[in-house]
Amino acid sequence: MKFVFFGTPEFATIILEKLIASGYTPSVVVCSPDEPVGRNKIITSPPVKRLIVNSKWPIEIFQPATKAELLAISHKLSSIQPDLAIIAAYGKILPKEILDIPCFGFINIHPSLLPKYRGPSPIQAAILNGDEETGVTIMKVDEEMDHGKIISNLPPAPRFAGRAGKTQISKLDTYESLSQKLAVLGASLLIKIIPGYISGEIKPVEQDHDKATYTKIIKKENGKIDWNKSAAKIERMTRAYYPWPTAWTHIKLKIQNSKIKTTSQNSKLLKILEAEILNEDDHKIGEVFLTKNNLIAVKCGEKSLIIKKLQLEGGKVLTAKEFLNGHRGFIGSVLNN
Secondary structure, three states: OOEEEEEOOHHHHHHHHHHHHOOOOOOEEEOOOOEEEOOOOEEEOOHHHHHHHHHOOOOEEEOOOOHHHHHHOHHHHHHHOOOEEEEEOOOOOOOHHHHOOOOOOEEEEEOOOOOOOEOOOHHHHHHHOOOOEEEOEEEEOOOOOOOOOEOOOOOOOHHHOOOOOEEEOOOOOOHHHHHHHHHHHHHHHHHHHHHHHHHOOOOOEOOOHHHOOEOOOOOHHHHEOOOOOEHHHHHHHHHHOOOOOOEEEEEEEEEEEOOOOEEEEEEEEEEEEEEEEEOOOOOOOOEEEEOOOOOEEEEOOEOEEEEEEEEEOOOOEEEHHHHHHHOHHHOOOEOOO
16 A cells, blocks of 8 residues: 655654554655754754654655645655555645545544544643543544544444544643553554555544534643632643643742842743642732642642742753752742733
8 A cells, every 4th residue: 555644743753653663654754844943943853754864764755834835746746646645743734636646535643532622732622621531533634624534433343343542631641641642542543444444344424513622723822821720720731731832930030139239030931840739728829838748839719739840941840849949039929920
């Protein structure tokens, strides 16, 4: 079977690796372009490209940045005459000219139980909403976002049993850990259903579009903490937005100038990387205090939040104790929204 693979982030690398290990090697991989990353804006290849280059696999890579550039490679994709195309977190809506190239169409590994959580951030949404269960859906791709017919999660024929792509969400799961679990689950599910889909034994079925819910693109400002929210909601933010954009707040640090003997305040962004809910309400909202066990906590709209790991803008990741050693004035301060 000849196929092409569309995918960019770590989620896609896990699926691509497992496909190749199972004997499914794509003729071509399409991923996002190299981009500047970090404070120094170092041009960095996306994870899928790095995997292929580091593994020295003889797979041609295309990195179109625009729809026009994508259409420009359509002749190359057509010349391969692929039976199938597989998408795993590619991040772009594909035009009909591209979708029509493979004879069995495009199938997508989407990390939610469709029609719930269509769109770009289903994993974050599941954690933020406190869901106990999520999963992976294998679906045919059409011109609308996550709208196509479902191939997986159907009543399985005996030969293709085990196609239900569900998993529990742990109370410790972050976006990073849950994404990895769902990628492994999705790869396993995909490998099981490809033969039945190609042979016609598995018949895709229409989604219940009336039950569709939608997610949005995550931006840095989504991670800003509103301390009026409950500790439970903020704790879920710390997990849903890890490792990016993280849950964050601002703190004011005192800056001493020994030469002119003055003290000023400097506001800095503080990332809350790991937290735990505390049943404590005897402080004003946003107030930082020490618990009876000398742990750092912040009063929220409902209950409080123990801060376990944090990172000051431009600094290292620290435990709360390490942070407190250098910032004792943090206790007693009030964090503003």
